[in-house]
Amino acid sequence: MQDRYGNPLSTRSQAARDAYVEGCDLLLSGNPSPRVAFERAIAADPGFALAHVGLARALQLRGEMPPARDAMGHAEALAAGLPAREASTVAMYSKLIGGQGGAALAAAREHLKTWPRDAFVLSPCTSVFGLIGFSGRAGREREQVEMLEPYVGTYGQDWWFNTQYAFALMEVGEHAAALPLIERAMAEQPRNAHGAHIRAHLYYEMGEQEASRRYLRDWLPAYSKDGQLFCHISWHMALCELEAGDVAAAFRHYDSGVAPGAIWGPPLNVLTDAVAFLWRAELAGNPRDPQRWQALHDFTHRMFPKAGIAFADAHAALADALAGDGAALATRVAEMEAAIAEGRYPAGPLVPALARGWGAVARQDWPGAIAALEPCIAEHERIGGSRAQRDLVEFTLMQAYCADGRLDALRAMLAARRRGAKPLVAGLERVH
Numbered sequence: 001m002q003d004r005y006g007n008p009l010s011t012r013s014q015a016a017r018d019a020y021v022e023g024c025d026l027l028l029s030g031n032p033s034p035r036v037a038f039e040r041a042i043a044a045d046p047g048f049a050l051a052h053v054g055l056a057r058a059l060q061l062r063g064e065m066p067p068a069r070d071a072m073g074h075a076e077a078l079a080a081g082l083p084a085r086e087a088s089t090v091a092m093y094s095k096l097i098g099g100q101g102g103a104a105l106a107a108a109r110e111h112l113k114t115w116p117r118d119a120f121v122l123s124p125c126t127s128v129f130g131l132i133g134f135s136g137r138a139g140r141e142r143e144q145v146e147m148l149e150p151y152v153g154t155y156g157q158d159w160w161f162n163t164q165y166a167f168a169l170m171e172v173g174e175h176a177a178a179l180p181l182i183e184r185a186m187a188e189q190p191r192n193a194h195g196a197h198i199r200a201h202l203y204y205e206m207g208e209q210e211a212s213r214r215y216l217r218d219w220l221p222a223y224s225k226d227g228q229l230f231c232h233i234s235w236h237m238a239l240c241e242l243e244a245g246d247v248a249a250a251f252r253h254y255d256s257g258v259a260p261g262a263i264w265g266p267p268l269n270v271l272t273d274a275v276a277f278l279w280r281a282e283l284a285g286n287p288r289d290p291q292r293w294q295a296l297h298d299f300t301h302r303m304f305p306k307a308g309i310a311f312a313d314a315h316a317a318l319a320d321a322l323a324g325d326g327a328a329l330a331t332r333v334a335e336m337e338a339a340i341a342e343g344r345y346p347a348g349p350l351v352p353a354l355a356r357g358w359g360a361v362a363r364q365d366w367p368g369a370i371a372a373l374e375p376c377i378a379e380h381e382r383i384g385g386s387r388a389q390r391d392l393v394e395f396t397l398m399q400a401y402c403a404d405g406r407l408d409a410l411r412a413m414l415a416a417r418r419r420g421a422k423p424l425v426a427g428l429e430r431v432h
Helices: 014-029 034-044 049-061 065-077 085-095 102-114 119-125 141-155 159-171 175-188 191-205 207-221 230-244 249-256 265-285 289-304 311-320 326-341 350-362 364-379 385-403 406-418
Strands: none
Touching: 014 034, 014 049, 014 119, 034 049, 034 191, 049 085, 049 119, 049 265, 065 085, 085 102, 085 119, 102 249, 119 141, 119 159, 141 159, 141 265, 141 385, 141 406, 159 175, 175 191, 175 265, 191 207, 191 385, 207 230, 207 326, 230 249, 249 265, 265 311, 265 385, 289 311, 289 364, 311 326, 311 350, 350 364, 364 385, 385 406
């Protein structure tokens, strides 16, 4: 028995093997119900440790941590006597599910020296939400490319690898290299949600939002609302409509696919995408909707009551600021600073500084906002997320420059900005 990448599997059940491979492909493509596939594999062979690991990963990606830890416990109980590759996989995922990101990344790197075609172990190391993407390190975008480069020949034209390698290349500005990779990946696996998502990112980075709008209008309706990426691809769709000037359509996508309670979505995506859309809509010149902000504020405090994940904290702080909850904003900043003092916050002081900038923006203290946000621009990759997502920081500083009459600073910022991705900020016409 082997997986799709030729790695031997210890199960003797063809049904368990087939269900496991199906579950892995559903995970790697961001499609619905990998959990169901892994549960079928376990039913066919309860002693198949990798099926329990797959179930744990599927649950983790849905934010269901107690059952994910239970599933991982079953895998750990089966670890004794496993073949070396499977034992190493269990050990790596034990660290990942246990919240030891740095140790999990180190274990994955070591594992891949011996089994380089183990996509199930490589996959958590990829994407802007992976172990490198959320490391909080400066230079992590280039580190992601360097992680994947050695495996180009190993994976050949595999759709999953080309999808993730294209994303890594795009995030360091290598669009010409990324484009044929993502096109080949989508030709091989057209219903690859991660691929559709990355294709939308590439359109964004190349300044082709109308092409992205047409592409997503065609691709998204056939994607299940229970899919891992439905919320986030809906966010891309809403941004396309916003840039096209169809504000009503943009808010329809927000209300039906992004907003808290609209549909299921990973809590981190719901928080960050909802905050980013509402604020970007305001930056584009649309009025604030206090009810939507209050609903988002309430969701934030249910799902992320304490500081801890830089990317979540950056958006939670903005939700607090724009909902008018200065006390909650101050509490989150204090929690981040305490974690920094104890060495538990890899992104360092960047996010507390950003949070203070959000507070100044909410008070319309434009000099204060500029003073807080300007130092964040050079290293905001440490927050996590994609360049498109982190444009929220740059667009906010552009608005502050406009509001404070700092047009020379705004011109300099626009001149230095990466080509292609177009800022949508009301008032930019003043610099022409």
